[in-house]
Amino acid sequence: MQRIYFNEVVTRDGFQNEPEFVPTDVKVNLIDALSLCGYAKIEVTSFTSAKSIPMLRDAEEVMGRIRRAPGVEYTVLVPNVRGAERAMESKADEFNLVMSTSETHNLSNLRMPRERSFAGLKEVVELANGRVPINVSLSACFGCPMEGEVPQAEVIAWADRFADLGVRGLTICDTTGMAHPDQVSRMCEALRARFPNLQLTLHFHNTRGMGLANVMAAAQQGIDRYDGSLGGLGGCPYAPGASGNISTEDAIHMLQAVGYETGIDLELLLAVARRLPHVVGHEVPGQVAKAGRTLDLHPEPAYVAELRSKFE
Numbered sequence: 001m002q003r004i005y006f007n008e009v010v011t012r013d014g015f016q017n018e019p020e021f022v023p024t025d026v027k028v029n030l031i032d033a034l035s036l037c038g039y040a041k042i043e044v045t046s047f048t049s050a051k052s053i054p055m056l057r058d059a060e061e062v063m064g065r066i067r068r069a070p071g072v073e074y075t076v077l078v079p080n081v082r083g084a085e086r087a088m089e090s091k092a093d094e095f096n097l098v099m100s101t102s103e104t105h106n107l108s109n110l111r112m113p114r115e116r117s118f119a120g121l122k123e124v125v126e127l128a129n130g131r132v133p134i135n136v137s138l139s140a141c142f143g144c145p146m147e148g149e150v151p152q153a154e155v156i157a158w159a160d161r162f163a164d165l166g167v168r169g170l171t172i173c174d175t176t177g178m179a180h181p182d183q184v185s186r187m188c189e190a191l192r193a194r195f196p197n198l199q200l201t202l203h204f205h206n207t208r209g210m211g212l213a214n215v216m217a218a219a220q221q222g223i224d225r226y227d228g229s230l231g232g233l234g235g236c237p238y239a240p241g242a243s244g245n246i247s248t249e250d251a252i253h254m255l256q257a258v259g260y261e262t263g264i265d266l267e268l269l270l271a272v273a274r275r276l277p278h279v280v281g282h283e284v285p286g287q288v289a290k291a292g293r294t295l296d297l298h299p300e301p302a303y304v305a306e307l308r309s310k311f312e
């Protein structure tokens with residue numbers, strides 16, 4: 001049975017798009033609950049400036065207060081050297097660096113050309129200097145909402161440059177939900193052949209309903225690491241109202257159904273997922289938390305017993 005590893009990103013990627021501040025206590029409780037569910041990693045927060053993402057202004061406090069479960073890596077988003085110093089201070093287990101493979105997407109999101117981003121992130125890798133493992137999340141790998149399809153060769157070229165810096169892992173992100181399963185298959189095949197020794201993670205959004213189909217396509221190519229967001233939280237600025245990241249619990253439910261070993265206690269995870277709407281103050285897109293698992297059976301209606309005896 002193939003083992004799949006999950007990285008929960010709800011308190012970073014998910015919360016980052018929420019309009020109402022989630023209190024620090026609530027964040028800490030949520031992460032502590034998630035820590036017991038069987039994740040390989042949890043992306044706790046982001047060490048960006050409080051001004052750019054007010055929701056995550058309590059990064060130090062959250063990192064200092066969570067109860068770290070053995071076997072779980074607590075990773076954080078690090079945008080620059082300043083963030084890396086703060087993350088180092090907070091004893092993050094991994095730095096997750098982000099840049100886009102599309103020039104226009106990078107300019108619009110990070111407000112600088114890709115080469116500037118790369119130079120800045122290279123400094124972070126040098127600062128970490130092998131003391132903290134580095135993961136690089138490459139955004140818009142399957143398409144850019146302004147430029148269109150991003151060629152696979154472009155993605156591989158950026159991946160190569162980070163691999164040359166000695167990073168431990170790469171996350172290939174479908175940031176705006178433009179990937180389809182065929183494209184995902186081809187990308188995963190190419191990545192696995194080229195980077196057999198890197199930790200490869202896939203990050204999908206369900207913006208157009210293809211999120212779980214894309215997970216399946218990647219899993220069939222042997223990809224064993226995924227980002228997921230509890231409840232499918234995390235919007236997309238280019239698709240207002242659309243769903244965000246794939247819902248972790250829906251993805252786990254699917255993968256377990258087809259026979260993958262995920263290490264996740266789904267029942268426990270669903271209990272946490274059902275609390276999420278109260279945490280954020282609105283409904284969330286995840287489906288299994290609402291519908292229940294496939295084999296959570298319902299009691300038969302009383303009239304069914306009557307019909308049974310009538311037709312005996």
Ligand code: ZN
Pocket residue numbers: 013175203204205234245
């Ligand atoms: Zn995302």
